[in-house]
Amino acid sequence: MDRAVVAYDGRPVLDGVSLRVDPAEVVAILGANGSGKSTLVKSALGLVPLAKGEVRLFGTPLRRFRSWHRLGYVPQRVGAGSGVPATVGEVVAEGRLARRGFLRFPSGADKRAVEEALTAVGLADRAREPVSVLSGGQQQRVLIARALAGAPELLVLDEPTAGVDAASQEAFAACLHHFVEQGGTVVFVAHELGPLRPLITRAVVVHHGEIIHDGAPPEPAGHHAEPGHDHVHPHASVEAPGLLGSA
Ligand SMILES: Nc1ncnc2c1ncn2[C@@H]1O[C@H](COP(=O)(O)OP(=O)(O)O)[C@@H](O)[C@H]1O
Numbered sequence: 395m396d397r398a399v400v401a402y403d404g405r406p407v408l409d410g411v412s413l414r415v416d417p418a419e420v421v422a423i424l425g426a427n428g429s430g431k432s433t434l435v436k437s438a439l440g441l442v443p444l445a446k447g448e449v450r451l452f453g454t455p456l457r458r459f460r461s462w463h464r465l466g467y468v469p470q471r472v473g474a475g476s477g478v479p480a481t482v483g484e485v486v487a488e489g490r491l492a493r494r495g496f497l498r499f500p501s502g503a504d505k506r507a508v509e510e511a512l513t514a515v516g517l518a519d520r521a522r523e524p525v526s527v528l529s530g531g532q533q534q535r536v537l538i539a540r541a542l543a544g545a546p547e548l549l550v551l552d553e554p555t556a557g558v559d560a561a562s563q564e565a566f567a568a569c570l571h572h573f574v575e576q577g578g579t580v581v582f583v584a585h586e587l588g589p590l591r592p593l594i595t596r597a598v599v600v601h602h603g604e605i606i607h608d609g610a611p612p613e614p615a616g617h618h619a620e621p622g623h624d625h626v627h628p629h630a631s632v633e634a635p636g637l638l639g640s641a
């Protein structure tokens with residue numbers, strides 16, 4: 395994205411953000427609540443309109459972009475109960491829609507992709523269960539599996555580990571590791587890095603709608619960067635323990 399501005403009701407919440415992500419990068423978007431992380435991600439995917447600036451996906455201006463199967467997106471919150479009882483397998487199968495179109499029955503490849511995605515997040519044995527019986531962390535893994543099922547090149551996740559139990563965080567880290575090993579590119583929003591820390595190649599810190607750091611991952615709380623070593627922008631919010639986690 396290039397000098398992207400997003401305003402809600404005339405109030406700018408993204409203030410001229412430029413960000414380029416290259417293939418095989420694993421980028422963590424960090425920042426306090428309300429800093430504009432979700433807005434950044436949503437505007438990059440065309441889910442929130444830009445007031446100014448430009449977005450290109452895989453080199454194509456957003457308004458002309460049609461290759462949605464190339465990316466998978468996991469939004470911040472599990473949509474509060476739609477009232478439709480869906481099984482784990484059904485939700486993950488939705489991730490194949492961009493690839494197969496709505497009017498075709500699932501092929502063998504579709505079914506295999508769903509199985510593989512569920513295996514990747516450690517839920518292979520739960521496919522026939524209603525999503526509603528799973529824990530919050532497991533439901534989040536279902537959404538990640540749905541994104542993986544489309545075999546995307548780029549995975550965009552908004553707070554995939556927020557409020558998620560330790561087992562689900564570890565399962566997510568393992569699945570991300572696998573995705574990256576196979577050449578995938580990842581952009582994810584996080585409040586705390588936890589087990590994801592070793593996976594990231596780059597950290598972007600958003601503060602009041604601006605990028606205030608873009609580079610080396612911040613040191614865990616309690617550690618100090620060595621002299622001469624790339625260090626985090628010395629802004630108070632960057633050093634807040636809640637932001638950096640204690641892992
Ligand atoms: N749909 C919306 N309408 C009005 N204001 C919004 C909307 N979405 C987010 N905001 C505001 O924009 C700012 C950035 O929000 P958001 O991008 O969700 O931040 P983050 O994901 O970092 O917590 C916040 O002040 C939030 O209240």
Ligand SMILES: [Mg+2]
Binds near residue numbers: 432552
């Ligand atoms: Mg958010």
